[in-house]
Amino acid sequence: MNILDKxxxxxxxLISLISAVFITYPNIVCLPWELDFLKGxxxxxxxxxxxxxxxxxxxxxxxxxxxxxxxxxxLSFKKRFLYNAFxxxxxYGVFVVMTVLFYSKASHFGSVLVFQFFVVCFLxxxxxxxxxxxxxxxxxxxxxxHLKMINLQSRYDALMSQINPHFFFNSLNGLTALIRKKNxxxxxxxxxxxxxxxxxxxxxDKKGLVTLGEELEFVxxxxxxxxxxxxxxxxxxxxxxxxxxxxxxxxxxxxPIVENVVVHNRxxxxxxxxxxxxxxxxxxxxISNPIYPKLSPPETNGTGLENLNNxxxxxxxxxxxxxxxxxxxxxxxxxxx
Numbered sequence: 353m354n355i356l357d358k359x360x361x362x363x364x365x366l367i368s369l370i371s372a373v374f375i376t377y378p379n380i381v382c383l384p385w386e387l388d389f390l391k392g393x394x395x396x397x398x399x400x401x402x403x404x405x406x407x408x409x410x411x412x413x414x415x416x417x418x419x420x421x422x423x424x425x426x427l428s429f430k431k432r433f434l435y436n437a438f439x440x441x442x443x444y445g446v447f448v449v450m451t452v453l454f455y456s457k458a459s460h461f462g463s464v465l466v467f468q469f470f471v472v473c474f475l476x477x478x479x480x481x482x483x484x485x486x487x488x489x490x491x492x493x494x495x496x497x498h499l500k501m502i503n504l505q506s507r508y509d510a511l512m513s514q515i516n517p518h519f520f521f522n523s524l525n526g527l528t529a530l531i532r533k534k535n536x537x538x539x540x541x542x543x544x545x546x547x548x549x550x551x552x553x554x555x556x557d558k559k560g561l562v563t564l565g566e567e568l569e570f571v572x573x574x575x576x577x578x579x580x581x582x583x584x585x586x587x588x589x590x591x592x593x594x595x596x597x598x599x600x601x602x603x604x605x606x607x608p609i610v611e612n613v614v615v616h617n618r619x620x621x622x623x624x625x626x627x628x629x630x631x632x633x634x635x636x637x638x639i640s641n642p643i644y645p646k647l648s649p650p651e652t653n654g655t656g657l658e659n660l661n662n663x664x665x666x667x668x669x670x671x672x673x674x675x676x677x678x679x680x681x682x683x684x685x686x687x688x689x
Contacts, residue, residue: 361418368414371475375409375468376402401455408450412443413472420480427484433477440473499560499666506556506604506659526580542580548573556603560667564637564687565597571606571629578610585619591630592637599687601637602663608656609639609683618644636673637685643678657683 373380383402390398416436424435444466523546530539552570568590575588610627619625623644632638661672664686673684 364417364421365410365414368410368417371413371472372406372409375413375472376406378464378468379405397455401451404450404455405447408443408447409468409472412440413476415439416472416476417479420476421483424480425484427481427488429477429481432480432484433473436473436477436480440469440476444469495666499663502659502662502666503556503560503603506608506663523577523581526577530580542577545573545576549577553604559603561600561688562603563597564592564599564601567601567603567606568592568597568629570604571610574607574610578614582619582625585621585624587624587626589626589628591628593631596631596635596687599635599689601685601687602660602667605637605660605663605685606639608660612656613641613681615650616646617641618646631687632684634684635687637687638682639685640680640682643676643681 379402386398387395416439419439420432420436424432426432447465527539527542527546530542548570552573571588571590578586579588606629613625613627617623617625625641625644627639627641629637629639657672657674664670664672668686668688670686670688672686673682675682675684
């Protein structure tokens with residue numbers, strides 16, 4: 353299929369030259385026998401007419417192939433065939449008129465000639481349809497590869513934002529604080545939640561879509577660690593209908609949104625942060641938080657929501673929505689049944 357990957361006009365012209373040989377094969381076979389009965393000017397004129405016939409089919413095939421591969425974008429074989437049939441019918445009319453005007457001795461415009469135009473029409477349709485199917489398949493393969501890259505990038509971003517010295521420092525601080533309080537039950541819970549967070553992130557590359565229930569289980573563990581980190585300054589409220597937990601969304605969809613909340617907002621005793629997760633009437637997951645802008649711009653590449661939106665587009669053919677009313681920031685995630 354390499355010839356289809358880079359269909360330059362030159363390559364298509366070569367294909368047209370070769371195809372025209374097969375189309376005019378009956379005329380090529382009969383040419384020596386026909387020339388035996390002709391002499392002088394008639395011999396030359398008949399030879400020129402044969403050359404004209406061959407070049408005419410070359411040009412017609414070239415036009416059809418270029419149109420099918422570069423202009424006609426449809427998966428309907430019927431529409432493609434009708435399109436090519438119209439061009440071939442027009443070409444047949446042009447051929448007949450030119451023949452009558454310049455080679456009056458030609459009197460047969462049926463049988464073989466009609467069959468040749470029909471073959472050109474069918475082969476052009478078949479080649480164009482095959483090329484279109486190939487293009488669609490290639491596009492799907494490219495989307496799959498792109499999805500793999502985004503999933504890998506998502507996993508990498510998640511790991512880099514969580515499994516780094518800063519994260520370990522904060523996690524150990526939280527763990528140390530619990531140990532000092534000599535609360536073995538809370539300490540064990542914290543360790544188990546941290547284990548759940550790491551396990552989910554590390555296994556995310558094996559998943560595409562997960563249920564909302566799975567994502568919320570991960571979120572519960574992650575929220576627990578964040579609440580310990582920010583004490584009573586950060587709170588999460590989840591109000592999701594149990595009937596919605598079987599709906600699906602891309603893995604690690606909520607994590608980058610929560611990370612944005614922490615990165616872009618002040619969270620302290622004067623700015624208590626409450627992150628709310630709920631569903632709306634459109635069966636979307638709505639994540640909202642008050643806006644407390646940091647005094648200095650955060651150090652971030654700003655691709656978290658963009659990557660998330662790309663994953664939704666590829667996996668679900670849907671896009672996320674955001675809303676900023678000045679006081680609250682909303683992210684709307686479409687869910688898939």
